[in-house]
Every structure is written in structure tokens, then in C-alpha cells.
Amino acid sequence: MPIRNIFNKGSDWLRSEGPHHQIVVSSRVRLARNLAGVPFPGWAKKAERMETLERIRAKVEGLPEMADAYSFACQDLSALEKQVLVERHLISREHAAKGAGSAVVMNRRQTLSIMLNEEDHLRMQAIRAGLQLKAAFKAVNKVDTELEQSVDFAFDPVLGYLTACPSNVGTGMRASAMLHVPGLVLSEQINQVIQAVNKIGLAVRGLYGEGTEALGNLFQISNQITLGEKEEQIIERLQKVILQVIEHEQNARKTLLQQRSNTLLDQIGRSYGTLRYAYGMGSKEALNLLSMVKLGCDLGFYPAERQHIVDELFMETQPAHLQKGSQKKLATEERDALRAGIIRGKLESFEAPDVAGVMARAQETPVALPLQPEPPEPPAEGAI
Numbered sequence: 073m074p075i076r077n078i079f080n081k082g083s084d085w086l087r088s089e090g091p092h093h094q095i096v097v098s099s100r101v102r103l104a105r106n107l108a109g110v111p112f113p114g115w116a117k118k119a120e121r122m123e124t125l126e127r128i129r130a131k132v133e134g135l136p137e138m139a140d141a142y143s144f145a146c147q148d149l150s151a152l153e154k155q156v157l158v159e160r161h162l163i164s165r166e167h168a169a170k171g172a173g174s175a176v177v178m179n180r181r182q183t184l185s186i187m188l189n190e191e192d193h194l195r196m197q198a199i200r201a202g203l204q205l206k207a208a209f210k211a212v213n214k215v216d217t218e219l220e221q222s223v224d225f226a227f228d229p230v231l232g233y234l235t236a237c238p239s240n241v242g243t244g245m246r247a248s249a250m251l252h253v254p255g256l257v258l259s260e261q262i263n264q265v266i267q268a269v270n271k272i273g274l275a276v277r278g279l280y281g282e283g284t285e286a287l288g289n290l291f292q293i294s295n296q297i298t299l300g301e302k303e304e305q306i307i308e309r310l311q312k313v314i315l316q317v318i319e320h321e322q323n324a325r326k327t328l329l330q331q332r333s334n335t336l337l338d339q340i341g342r343s344y345g346t347l348r349y350a351y352g353m354g355s356k357e358a359l360n361l362l363s364m365v366k367l368g369c370d371l372g373f374y375p376a377e378r379q380h381i382v383d384e385l386f387m388e389t390q391p392a393h394l395q396k397g398s399q400k401k402l403a404t405e406e407r408d409a410l411r412a413g414i415i416r417g418k419l420e421s422f423e424a425p426d427v428a429g430v431m432a433r434a435q436e437t438p439v440a441l442p443l444q445p446e447p448p449e450p451p452a453e454g455a456i
Contacts, residue, residue: 083160083182083199086387087380090202094370095318097250097290097383100161101208101307102197103216104235104244106226112236113174113189121173121189128193131222132177132186137215146174155392161199163187184211191236192244194219203314205247205307213303232299242299247307249314254289254367255324256317258339259332265320266291273297274313288359288386293317325371329434337427340368348419352405353412358389365419372433373425381418388414 085098106112110124125145133143146154146167154168163176167190178185187195198211226234233244240246256262266276275296278286293314295306328336343364347353353361362385369379387393389411395402398410 083162083387085183085199085201086383087201090200090204092318093202095251095253095321096203096314097252098161098199098201099203099205099208099249100197100199100247101205101212102195102246103212104192104233104237104240104246105194105196105216105219106192106234106236108224108226110193112191113193114191114236116173118173124193125173125175125188128223129175129177129188131219132188132194135215135218137184137211138177138179141177141179143177144175145172146170146176147172152392152395156396159387159390159392164190164195166190167195184215186215192240203249203311203318205249205311205314209245209247209303209307239296240298243301243303243306245298245303245306246294247310248292248294249310251291251293251314251317251321252289252363252366253291253317253321253324254363255321255328257289258328258336259324261320261324262291265317269293269313269317272313274310287356288363290359290363325367326434329371329431333431333434339364340373340425344368344419344422344425347415348422349416350412352408353415354408355389355391355411358411358415359386362386362389362415368425372430373427374422378422381421385415385418
């Protein structure tokens, strides 16, 4: 199936509204697996990688979940096409650097993708809108079980699944949620929350994972421990922590409305004004300003149906998406102008913000007391 079909269709998880969608953008669960008796991709020669790819690609494409799937060899994709897939969180930055001997297979809804010969032979991931860690795990675990019926995975009775990176040994699972937390950032509580999350064995990363910036007030929270715990335990612990972060963010937003309303309104108003009338804008600035307008939608300053417009702009204004959509190579200034033009057009439908109504409702809602960090022991409690 032509790759252009992917670019013409948005990801289902981005267009859907899952539980706690005003704060949790998406949930993702990834499983790392390797074939028994076969060199890991990083140690394999090109001929061995090609042989392994041929061996497992057909099995992945034959999964019921991959009926009429997209399947591409990395060597057949341009650097720009790979970057679009990275921006959609369908492949990793590391996989985008791969060539011959690697591939990716994904379903039509772009909620399930499998990287072949990334760091491991198989990197399987399911992604869902909102806080749906259990649903994401159920989906990817089903695929894992189906493949295990015909593929012999590298497994040790004591250590569990063997992976290229020692930190993934055991379950081979990385579960994460992408959170939009502008309230915690504006109220200067985000560092405290990050430190508390790190202390209980979870990791907080930026928009595209490890080593990336937290642009647009978007942060990923994921497990770090894969050895010594069952998948369900990891999911449950992560879920508890995320629910507490959600409560922190909700309290921060209420406090801003009730006690620092001028600061909040200024941030939202300035962001909307700049986005609405700018004629040139970089990707980082756009994400940070869109974050404030998204917050305005969440708080009710703009009609609820406008939320999807902002969510789509988060993706559509990324560099590779702009470049691909223009069908030509763009200089930085041209790309910034195109980005600003797209945003101006999309925001034309926004009505004047309902400031009076939101502020009146905010004064009627008491602010909950801040959650007190619980002792990090036992780790399974996962409280912050």
C-alpha cells in the first residue's frame, strides 16, 4: 500500500478522545522481542539482518491485526518519509536511521506498529488516545502471543525475555503516557513532580522520548524497571502515578484560575494573538503557543469542538509534515511562513473566549489540597 495513504490520513489515536483526554494525550505500550539463536541486529552482519527480516516480516504481515497493513522496508523510504513516521510516533528516531535489513509494519488506523530489526528483532507497540494503558497492553500482548506461536523468542527461565539493551531484559516492556501539563509548568511545580516520579523508579522524558525536549508542555512518563515485575504490575503502578499527576495538574489549573487569573488569561490571550496573526513561526514556538490555546480549550474558554483543531495542529505543524505536505523542499523561512499560514487559517473559526463564564464557574469550584508525597516504599504503590 502506498505510503502517501498514511500521510493523507490522520492517526486514530490523535483524533479520538480517551479517558482523561484533557491531560493525557496518549498511552503507549511497547514490547521488545528477539529470535532465539539469531544475532541481535546490532551485532548481525547485513546478510544476517536481511535473512532475519525475510523470516519474520511475512509472519508479522500475516497477523489478523495487520490485514491490509502498511509495510515498508526502511531502505525504500526517504529520510523525510521516515521523519514523518517519527513525528507520528510510529517509529523511533533510531529506526529512522536504519537502511537495508530493517522494516516497519503498521495497521491502517496507525494504532499498532511493529519495527523489524531496530535495536531488537521486533519492537511492537500499541498506542491509544487518553489514559488507556491497559487497552494498549491488551492489544500488543495479543500480537505478541500470536507471534510466539510460530516464532521462537530468546527467553531465559530466570531473566525472562532477552533484549539488546540490558535495561529491557525481563518483560521487555516499556509502557508510557504522554501528558499535557501546562498548569504544573506555569505554577512552577513541574520539577517537584518530575523528581518525585523519578524517585519511585519511573522516567520522565520529552516529546519524542529519551534525550528530547519537553516541548509544548508535553511530557512522557514511563516505567524503567522491566525485570522482576509482571507486566500487569508495571501497568498498574504506572497508572496510579499518572492518576496522581492528573490530580496535581487539575489542582494547578484551578489554582491558576482562582488565584492567578490575570497571568493565565495573559498567557492564553497572547498565545492566541500570536498564532492568529503571525506570518512566520518556528516549530518550538508554535508548540509552546499551541499548548496555551489547548489549555484554553480544556478550561472552556473556547468551544469543546475547537479542541480537535488544536490537537491536529500539534502534528500538522511539525517540520517533516510541513515539508511533505508542500511537495517540495522548503528553506527554513519558507517552512516557518507555511506553518504560520496553516495556523492562521485553522484558527479563523475560533470565537471570542468565554472569559466571564469560565471565571464564574472557577470561583464556585474549591481547589483540592495538594497531594502529599507518600513514602517510595513499597515501590508497587507508585504514589507521588
